[in-house]
Amino acid sequence: xxxxxxxxxxxxxxxxxxxxxxxxxxxxxxxxxxxxxxxxxxxxxxxxxxxxxxxxxxxxxxxxxxxxxxxxxxxxxxxxxxxxxxxxxxxxxxxxxxxxxxxxxxxxxxxxxxxxxxxxxxxxxxxxxxxxxxxxxxxxxxxxxxxxxxxxxxxxxxxxxxxxxxxxxxxxxxxxxxxxxxxxxxxxxxxxxxxxxxxxxxxxxxxxxxxxxxxxxxxxxxxxxxxxxxxxxxxxxxxxxxxxxxxxxxxxxxxxxxxxxxxxxxxxxxxxxxxxxxxxxxxxxxxx
Amino acid sequence: xxxxxxxxxxxxxxxxxxxxxxxxxxxxxxxxxxxxxxxxxxxxxxxxxxxxxxxxxxxxxxxxxxxxxxxxxxxxxxxxxxxxxxxxxxxxxxxxxxxxxxxxxxxxxxxxxxxxxxxxxxxxxxxxxxxxxxxxxxxxxxxxxxxxxxxxxxxxxxxxxxxxxxxxxxxxxxxxxxxxxxxxxxxxxxxxxxxxxxxxxxxxxxxxxxxxxxxxxxxxxxxxxxxxxxxxxxxxxxxxxxxxxxxxxxxxxxxxxxxxxxxxxxxxxxxxxxxxxxxxxxxxxxxxxxxxxxxxxxxxxxxxxxxxxxxxxxxxxxxxxxxxxxxxxxxxxxxxxxxxxxxxxxxxxxxxxxxxxxxxxxxxxxxxxxxxxxxxxxxxxxxxxxxxxxxxxxxxxx
Numbered sequence: 001x002x003x004x005x006x007x008x009x010x011x012x013x014x015x016x017x018x019x020x021x022x023x024x025x026x027x028x029x030x031x032x033x034x035x036x037x038x039x040x041x042x043x044x045x046x047x048x049x050x051x052x053x054x055x056x057x058x059x060x061x062x063x064x065x066x067x068x069x070x071x072x073x074x075x076x077x078x079x080x081x082x083x084x085x086x087x088x089x090x091x092x093x094x095x096x097x098x099x100x101x102x103x104x105x106x107x108x109x110x111x112x113x114x115x116x117x118x119x120x121x122x123x124x125x126x127x128x129x130x131x132x133x134x135x136x137x138x139x140x141x142x143x144x145x146x147x148x149x150x151x152x153x154x155x156x157x158x159x160x161x162x163x164x165x166x167x168x169x170x171x172x173x174x175x176x177x178x179x180x181x182x183x184x185x186x187x188x189x190x191x192x193x194x195x196x197x198x199x200x201x202x203x204x205x206x207x208x209x210x211x212x213x214x215x216x217x218x219x220x221x222x223x224x225x226x227x228x229x230x231x232x233x234x235x236x237x238x239x240x241x242x243x244x245x246x247x248x249x250x251x252x253x254x255x256x257x258x259x260x261x262x263x264x265x266x267x268x269x270x271x272x273x274x275x276x277x278x279x280x281x282x283x284x285x286x287x288x
Numbered sequence: 289x290x291x292x293x294x295x296x297x298x299x300x301x302x303x304x305x306x307x308x309x310x311x312x313x314x315x316x317x318x319x320x321x322x323x324x325x326x327x328x329x330x331x332x333x334x335x336x337x338x339x340x341x342x343x344x345x346x347x348x349x350x351x352x353x354x355x356x357x358x359x360x361x362x363x364x365x366x367x368x369x370x371x372x373x374x375x376x377x378x379x380x381x382x383x384x385x386x387x388x389x390x391x392x393x394x395x396x397x398x399x400x401x402x403x404x405x406x407x408x409x410x411x412x413x414x415x416x417x418x419x420x421x422x423x424x425x426x427x428x429x430x431x432x433x434x435x436x437x438x439x440x441x442x443x444x445x446x447x448x449x450x451x452x453x454x455x456x457x458x459x460x461x462x463x464x465x466x467x468x469x470x471x472x473x474x475x476x477x478x479x480x481x482x483x484x485x486x487x488x489x490x491x492x493x494x495x496x497x498x499x500x501x502x503x504x505x506x507x508x509x510x511x512x513x514x515x516x517x518x519x520x521x522x523x524x525x526x527x528x529x530x531x532x533x534x535x536x537x538x539x540x541x542x543x544x545x546x547x548x549x550x551x552x553x554x555x556x557x558x559x560x561x562x563x564x565x566x567x568x569x570x571x572x573x574x575x576x577x578x579x580x581x582x583x584x585x586x587x588x589x590x591x592x593x594x595x596x597x598x599x600x601x602x603x604x605x606x607x608x609x610x611x612x613x614x615x616x617x618x619x620x621x622x623x624x625x626x627x628x629x630x631x632x633x634x635x636x637x638x639x640x641x642x643x644x645x646x647x648x649x650x651x652x653x654x655x656x657x658x659x660x661x662x663x664x665x666x667x668x669x670x671x672x673x674x675x676x677x678x679x680x681x682x683x684x685x686x
Contacts, residue, residue: 005497012489019487108321115582119652122545123521133496136521139489208518209486210543212510214323218486253490258481259453261490 004131009254011130015139017247018146022205023219024226024238025149026197031227032234033157033170033190036085037092039099041223042216043106044195048073048202049211050114056121062207069203070196077195081188089187103216110213120210138207145204149197153235156193166190222246225269231279233286240280245269312353312608314339314595315380317370319387322362323509326538327387327587331409332357333578334588335384338595341573348602356380360391367391371398381608382407382598384591389413389455393683396421400681403610405617407598409590411537411556413459414665415684417672420610422617422637424594424630425587426557428460429667429686431533434643434660435555436467436504443529444501445471449478450491450515452508455685457481460533462686464504476500481515483508488515492522502529513540520548529553535648537586542652552648557639558586558627559646559654567626583653586627593625593639597632618675628661635673638665 027041038044048069055065080102088095126137157163168176169183170190176183202215209215226245230237245268253261276282316335319328336355343352356378358370367386374380375398383399383406386392392408399406399420407422414427436447449464451457457480468475477498479491495503507515519530531553535541541549560571560583570592574584600623601616602608618634628642643663646654671684 005493008493009490012487012493016487016489111321111325118543120517120543120545122547123517125521125523125547127521127523133493134523135489136492136518136523138521139487139518207521209514210510210517212543214510217323218484218511221484250487250490254493257479258485258490262482262485 002131004133007130008133008135009251011140012135012254013247013250014243015142016250017243018142019139019205019208020219020222020226020246021146021239021242022142022149022201023198024223024242025146025153025235026194026199026201027223028227028230028234028238029153029157029197030191030194032230032232032238033166034089034187034194035092035170036089036191037096037099037224038191038194039096039220040080040103040106041194041198042218042220043103043110044073044077044198044216045202045205045219046110046211046213046216047076047106048199049206049209049215050110050118050202051199052203052206053118053121053211057119062121066200066203069199073199073202074192074196077192078188080195081191085191086184086187107213107216114211114213118211121206123207142204142208149200150235150239153197157235162186162189222265225266229269229272229276229280231276231281233281233284236284236286237279237281241269241272245272311351312348312602313378313380314353314355315358315371315374315378315383315385316355317358317360317367317374317383317385319362320359324362324387327410327585328360328362330582330585330588331384331387331591333574334591335595337573337577338592338599340577342595342599348599349606349608353599360385364388364390364394367394368398371395375399375402375404380404381610382613384409384594386410387587389416392416392421396681405598405601405610405613407591407594409594410587411534411590413456414667415459415671415686417636417668417674417684418681419614419674419678422594422597422632423668424590424597424639426641426643426663427638427665427668428456428533429463430638430641430663430665431555431557431643432460432463432467433666434663435531435533435553435645436464436473437471438555438645438658439502439504439529439531439553440468440471440473442502445473446476446498446500446502447473448476448495448498448500448503448528449506450495450503451478451480451506452512453480453482456508457506459685460504460506466686481512484511486511486514488518491515492519492524495519495524495528496522500528502531505530505532506534507532507540508534509538510543513543516540516544516552517548520545525551531555536646536654539583539585541648541654542583546650546652549648549652550650553645553657554648554654555643555645556586557641557643558584558589559644559656560584561646561654561656562627562644563656564626564628566624566628570626589626593623593627593630596623596625597621597630628659631662633665633669635675636665636668637672637674638668640664 051069052065249265411425605612605616
């Protein structure tokens with residue numbers, strides 16, 4: 001076992017964790033800020049992926065197809081919030097049921113619109129060489145994408161008036177309304193931002209995970225576990241959970257098998273939830 | 289008034305019994321929705337096309353054949369539920385159903401109890417042996433025997449196995465080990481992967497550290513197709529070959545990019561590129577009804593063959609009654625199929641059929657590289673003789 005192997009293992013573990021984090025951030029925003037468990041999160045990822053794919057098929061360069069995917073998912077997210085979610089605030093299980101139903105509808109719509117197989121767009125054929133090993137460059141790029149996404153959401157929620165309003169509207173809704181914050185509007189905004197982040201994830205991960213109607217399932221379980229482990233400080237918590245559980249699973253998979261990697265992921269999340277039933281960030285004094 | 293009612297009742301019941309006697313009913317249970325519909329929709333389309341073809345040529349026993357269709361929704365319990373409904377309520381004469389091995393294993397006891405001929409039309413890990421069950425897809429040993437031999441000659445003797453973590457993967461891996469040993473080749477590493485994995489970096493590193501000449505990749509489902517993309521993007525395709533028994537069976541060649549798909553080797557019982565008159569006629573019939581947007585998968589042809597073999601047996605037996613049809617099916621039936629002549633082996637209820645090795649091109653399709661004629665399901669023939677031992681009911685594993 002050489003130093004080069006170790007370096008590639010660490011780098012790809014970091015990229016695995018970043019991919020998980022990219023898929024999780026939208027969920028973390030919606031769950032962390034609104035207390036809504038959006039079981040259709042995976043399907044918003046899928047919608048983002050198909051939006052980007054359709055755009056590239058019409059000649060739009062891949063980089064420009066990503067903002068298109070974000071716009072599409074933000075709009076659909078806003079519609080869903082106004083039609084369904086805002087009638088169900090504070091009813092955790094009802095929202096879960098509603099969004100679960102929604103996920104089935106989106107899934108079947110995708111089958112009807114795009115069929116069961118659609119051409120992928122492939123991964124840019126750049127690779128990075130470390131000693132005797134080569135790594136695909138695009139997944140490594142995801143490390144920077146995840147960092148940029150984190151920074152964006154953090155700035156948005158902490159430094160902008162909207163962010164302050166969004167946190168106020170959820171934490172003390174009556175008081176927020178009393179001082180003139182339109183909490184309905186703010187909630188619509190927050191939910192659709194969460195969906196937009198999912199759409200961004202689906203689009204940016206398209207070269208790694210081909211667009212299929214069922215692609216949401218692949219991410220959604222691990223994303224949920226990361227958010228639940230994260231606890232109340234959703235954003236920072238999710239980052240640490242993704243890094244620890246997702247990155248750790250990747251390292252374990254490199255030395256044993258991928259199945260052992262998965263076992264590691266689920267055991268560590270179970271252990272963390274046993275130690276911290278409210279999530280790892282329950283005692284933290286941070287805002288996001 | 290009473291007389292009139294009685295007369296109506298008599299006429300109606302006479303009419304009904306007449307229909308019940310003459311009409312042949314085919315039961316179809318496939319995954320038309322849910323994650324497995326990549327395969328299920330085409331299996332169902334192929335079945336309907338075959339029945340239309342048969343009815344267009346005068347039907348069976350002088351009557352058109354009727355189809356009763358159910359959507360299993362990619363959920364296992366639905367298979368047994370609908371199979372029971374189809375048998376008890378619809379009174380079907382034959383059942384065509386299932387894609388996954390778990391669905392077939394769930395159905396076997398149901399059809400055995402009902403003594404109803406059942407056709408399973410998909411490639412699979414092999415070994416299923418049951419009086420009522422007939423398999424029209426190739427088994428893992430049937431495909432791998434020719435593939436490993438071909439790949440060792442082409443690439444070299446060091447093999448890495450990437451397989452899904454359930455019986456299709458582990459039994460296929462067993463065959464790779466066995467054929468490798470026979471050929472003096474060596475399995476330098478293997479990785480079994482959950483169907484939910486999307487990140488293949490650990491597997492790709494292990495492949496690089498063990499330096500194989502080729503990888504036997506058996507990706508199942510959309511996520512595992514990502515492996516091929518990531519393998520290509522890491523720049524490994526130049527030095528390491530990739531061969532597969534199931535790549536293409538769910539139209540994966542359409543999903544992967546041309547850069548990743550070009551040069552991949554697949555071996556199956558059918559590719560659209562197969563060149564023979566039966567296939568040309570079949571493709572013409574198919575595209576006239578379903579269009580040419582989606583390439584035809586091998587499971588569709590397996591289903592087409594299954595329906596026609598059953599129809600041949602009914603004609604031969606002169607009845608759709610189960611025991612007589614099964615006896616006719618065991619009478620050495622052959623069929624001019626789109627994938628070449630297929631022969632139903634009496635003892636094992638599996639097909640002797642051509643196995644094609646094909647290479648992916650840059651246009652999301654395949655070209656045939658080599659054809660192996662009449663490959664026998666030798667493991668099934670060796671273990672399973674339902675003529676001599678009609679009570680056998682198990683899935684043999686190596």
